Amino acid sequence: MKKMIRFSIISAALFLFLCRDASAQMNVGLRGGVNFSNMRVPSPIDYDSKAGINAALLLNIPFHRYFSLQIEPGFSKRGAKFDIDGEWLVGSTRQRTRMFGEILLGYVEVPVLFQYKPRFGKFEGIVSLGPEFRFRLGPQKIETTTRKYEEGVLVEDTYMEYDLTQPHGYRVFDFGLTGGAGVSYPLQFGKIFTEARYHYGLRKLAANGDVYNKGISIHLGVLIPVKK
Template sequence: MKKLFLGLGLVAGTFAFAQTSPSFGLKAGLNISSISDDGYEDSKSKAGFYGGVFMNAPLSEQFSIQPEVLYSQMGAKTTESVNGNVFGGTYTSKTSNSVNLDYITVPVMFQFHATPNFYLEAGPEFGFLVGAKAKGDTTTTTTIGDTTTTSSESGTLDIKDQTSKFNMGAGLGLGFNFTPNFGINARYVAGFTDISKQSNGEDGTTSTSNDNNKNRNNTFQVGLSYKF
């Protein structure tokens, strides 16, 4: 709860520093997310969506601060293949897993306007988990003599109880405003916190749900914005 108040406090504090009336807008776009290598050595990026609202408060002619509230889909994909022999034949089993993490994020970006239309930005991002699921699809192909059979199965597992409820990172990006109302933005957000939930063992030691590996969200975002 204290972390939520911290994020909301930074948003509210921007009004005190604004030199002129702030403007409000909508933004949405594409997430290309991944999870750091610890415990997910074979992970690959997955595509997702982000969208929400923002407020832009000018601090001077060249500087402004932009807090946002976004719904953001993160996670990663993994693929595993197993080959073997069975009943005088061979089999190949391929499993594709997708870790889907949904957050409400509160980025607070400090922007430097190099020109009236082009800006650079950097700042912290606070994320609050709203959903976490792991989906797996397995396809098995078996060949015995001249006969080949293929079977498949899939399943979804809720992993919210094994995932940390809070995520924090730092964003670095740039943007270009085509008009006073429409613009494009690209941003990379590097995670600082472990997404695996910590737990205390009977011996008093602290561990995570992923064998003490540190797994962090990393996300590249690109999208459009509309300012009222």
């Protein structure tokens, strides 16, 4: 894991060095979109995707006609939904308990992406692949509602919040891989683009469980050339 982080940092620094005198223009920009985040966990609990916003600043550095390096510091809302439902008999009474809610996580994220950009007439394809680093930010919690039934009648309805920022909560630092594809179109001031990506976490979110981030995201953004 440490080797992967060092390799990514060294690669980014090397490309920045090689591109300092490149004839191609650097580009800066913004993107925003939505995450459909989830969690990868080997347990009987089924997690569902949770929608959340993402936004980032963009620094795009071409080093070839079809290739570039793009660094994207930004903010991202992640997490997952869960719904656990069980029913059993206690004596002659049929009882049921349903617990559902959301895991809420927020991160400062820094993807470092190597991009291939083939041309299709006026359109430009985008194929991205690279590591992304996440730093936990803000309140991290689980919101859960527990409902208990007896013979189909609701007898208890409880809402609770659990803080995950305590010592036994989720780790501050996370990293993984992301890859995706999209398309851009030239405008007078630069380019407008859209892209879809898949995110695959490689670090356990907690030391005592095999829980990893995962999900997909959809982005819309602009890139503007910077004059030298």
